[in-house]
Amino acid sequence: MLVAGGGPAGLAAAAELALRGVSCVVIEPRMQVSHRRPRAKTTSIRTMEHLRRWGVAGAVRAAAPLPVAWSQRVTFCESLAGRRITDFDHAFGLTTERDERFAEPGQQVPQPVVEEVLRDHLRSQPAVDLRLGHVVLALAQVDEGVVVTVRDAGGTAYQIGARYLLGCDGASGIVREQIDARYVGYSDPRPNFNVVFRAPSLETPLGPAVQYWVLGGPAPGLIGRLDLTGTWWAIFPGVDPEFGAAHTSELITALAGAPVDHEVLACDPWTARMLIADSFADRRVFLVGESAHVNPPWGGHGFNTCVGDAVNVAWKIAAVEQGWGAPGLLASYEPERRGVIEQTVASAASNLASLADDLPRDEQAIQRAKRAEFYSLGLVLGYSYGGSPVIQPGSGTAPATDMTTYTPSAEPGARLPHSWLPDGSSLFDRLGDGFTLVGPIGAGGPGVARVLERARRREIPLTLAEPPASYPWRQEYLLVRPDQHIAWRASDPADIDLDLATGGGG
Ligand SMILES: Cc1cc2nc3c(=O)[nH]c(=O)nc-3n(C[C@H](O)[C@H](O)[C@H](O)COP(=O)(O)OP(=O)(O)OC[C@H]3O[C@@H](n4cnc5c(N)ncnc54)[C@H](O)[C@@H]3O)c2cc1C
Numbered sequence: 001m002l003v004a005g006g007g008p009a010g011l012a013a014a015a016e017l018a019l020r021g022v023s024c025v026v027i028e029p030r031m032q033v034s035h036r037r038p039r040a041k042t043t044s045i046r047t048m049e050h051l052r053r054w055g056v057a058g059a060v061r062a063a064a065p066l067p068v069a070w071s072q073r074v075t076f077c078e079s080l081a082g083r084r085i086t087d088f089d090h091a092f093g094l095t096t097e098r099d100e101r102f103a104e105p106g107q108q109v110p111q112p113v114v115e116e117v118l119r120d121h122l123r124s125q126p127a128v129d130l131r132l133g134h135v136v137l138a139l140a141q142v143d144e145g146v147v148v149t150v151r152d153a154g155g156t157a158y159q160i161g162a163r164y165l166l167g168c169d170g171a172s173g174i175v176r177e178q179i180d181a182r183y184v185g186y187s188d189p190r191p192n193f194n195v196v197f198r199a200p201s202l203e204t205p206l207g208p209a210v211q212y213w214v215l216g217g218p219a220p221g222l223i224g225r226l227d228l229t230g231t232w233w234a235i236f237p238g239v240d241p242e243f244g245a246a247h248t249s250e251l252i253t254a255l256a257g258a259p260v261d262h263e264v265l266a267c268d269p270w271t272a273r274m275l276i277a278d279s280f281a282d283r284r285v286f287l288v289g290e291s292a293h294v295n296p297p298w299g300g301h302g303f304n305t306c307v308g309d310a311v312n313v314a315w316k317i318a319a320v321e322q323g324w325g326a327p328g329l330l331a332s333y334e335p336e337r338r339g340v341i342e343q344t345v346a347s348a349a350s351n352l353a354s355l356a357d358d359l360p361r362d363e364q365a366i367q368r369a370k371r372a373e374f375y376s377l378g379l380v381l382g383y384s385y386g387g388s389p390v391i392q393p394g395s396g397t398a399p400a401t402d403m404t405t406y407t408p409s410a411e412p413g414a415r416l417p418h419s420w421l422p423d424g425s426s427l428f429d430r431l432g433d434g435f436t437l438v439g440p441i442g443a444g445g446p447g448v449a450r451v452l453e454r455a456r457r458r459e460i461p462l463t464l465a466e467p468p469a470s471y472p473w474r475q476e477y478l479l480v481r482p483d484q485h486i487a488w489r490a491s492d493p494a495d496i497d498l499d500l501a502t503g504g505g506g
Pocket residue numbers: 004005006007008009010027028029030039040041042043111134135136137168169170171172173174194270288289290291297299300301302303304305306
């Protein structure tokens with residue numbers, strides 16, 4: 001397996017492959033991550049659940065400069081020194097309470113910190129060969145795989161033969177072009193200007209918040225702490241690079257509400273883009289993450305969607321490599337992810353309609369316009385792979401229409417509804433690395449024995465798990481995939497079609 005690109009998508013794909021003992025080489029040009037270009041800060045509940053499966057959720061929280069307990073709030077104000085307009089509490093899935101609906105709360109943490117934790121994790125995995133300073137130059141598909149040309153850190157080109165290639169090389173990578181796929185979509189005409197700066201004396205009487213939206217005034221924008229020792233980030237919508245570079249101090253003063261001593265660490269201009277590739281795969285090459293789609297950061301889904309892609313494709317490749325998954329599994333990657341990505345891009349595009357320079361200083365208007373941006377559990381947890389060729393046919397095909405509210409569902413295609421067990425552990429911790437049959441196993445009788453026997457004959461790893469007595473679907477049998485989505489729902493487990501769920505149906 002070869003993974004081109006070691007950003008969030010590539011590192012997540014390698015972590016998922018490593019969990020399943022599948023060897024992979026990760027090619028990544030950057031020797032070091034850049035803390036001065038933090039990009040994503042919102043790690044969603046769903047991504048945290050994946051990090052938990054890989055055993056690194058605790059490490060990410062320990063490394064995160066802003067603990068969840070420090071703040072779960074987004075504040076709208078006239079400036080850091082000015083009037084509070086309104087707040088959104090428990091934004092982005094941030095909570096210190098245990099919630100029945102999920103195994104992990106969200107976490108605000110700069111993307112480079114997550115990347116560093118994942119790099120460290122991968123270095124401890126014998127199956128992973130992380131090659132920093134190397135770059136993919138070209139690829140050629142041959143009968144049994146892909147031949148990839150790589151340049152090493154010293155400038156020498158070499159070739160690697162791989163059975164599969166994951167193109168995790170981002171929007172400016174080369175894999176998309178090499179398989180003749182093209183982005184389809186549009187860009188927002190307005191520029192954006194990001195600044196990262198040190199200002200240890202900058203404080204606010206508004207209290208802790210993970211984002212402060214400053215409305216009105218000379219330069220509306222967003223600002224937040226990167227750490228608790230005086231490093232800040234800011235985004236100025238509508239500010240072009242020349243103006244931003246020439247007026248950085250005035251821009252910071254506008255958000256702070258008064259001049260403040262500061263040192264600019266980095267400035268980054270960027271444009272919001274709503275792009276989805278016309279194809280996500282060609283034979284043994286798959287586009288994963290931003291190489292397949294780009295969406296604006298509003299709502300904080302970009303990096304999380306990339307991790308979702310990586311998990312989806314990596315467990316399927318592992319299953320095929322291990323001999324218990326059929327090629328139909330690989331063919332289901334694009335149909336399963338395209339719908340989720342379209343929903344996510346549409347949601348981010350709608351958040352784009354009300355940026356800091358568009359919003360009035362009016363509490364009710366802000367609450368109406370921004371609610372879906374900060375409370376998007378319907379999108380984060382409620383998406384479904386119903387309708388996929390490897391999901392039980394005939395149910396769960398309707399995509400979630402309410403992006404805000406998550407209603408747990410045991411329909412095939414949905415993420416398994418979470419539950420806490422009496423001993424305090426999560427139902428998700430009882431799921432195996434392969435498929436899991438969740439249901440009244442003890443009372444299961446011959447149906448459970450039959451499905452176990454079929455799995456044994458096909459060498460499909462199948463774990464059994466009993467949900468707690470309070471679980472609403474306690475009396476049903478749910479076949480759960482390695483990515484925690486339900487492949488099949490039955491009152492008699494003997495009715496479960498393991499062939500279809502592992503890609504061999506039809
Ligand atoms: C200002 C901003 C704020 C954001 N905020 C959020 C947020 O709050 N939440 C969120 O979820 N997302 C956010 N995002 C989006 C997030 O940063 C991206 O979605 C994410 O980085 C994409 O991950 P990726 O691994 O697909 O691509 P990338 O992060 O672009 O990684 C691609 C990797 O491939 C490597 N590469 C490139 N070319 C080659 C090659 N030829 N060979 C090998 N490797 C190559 C690159 O070095 C890079 O490491 C934000 C983005 C921006 C710009």
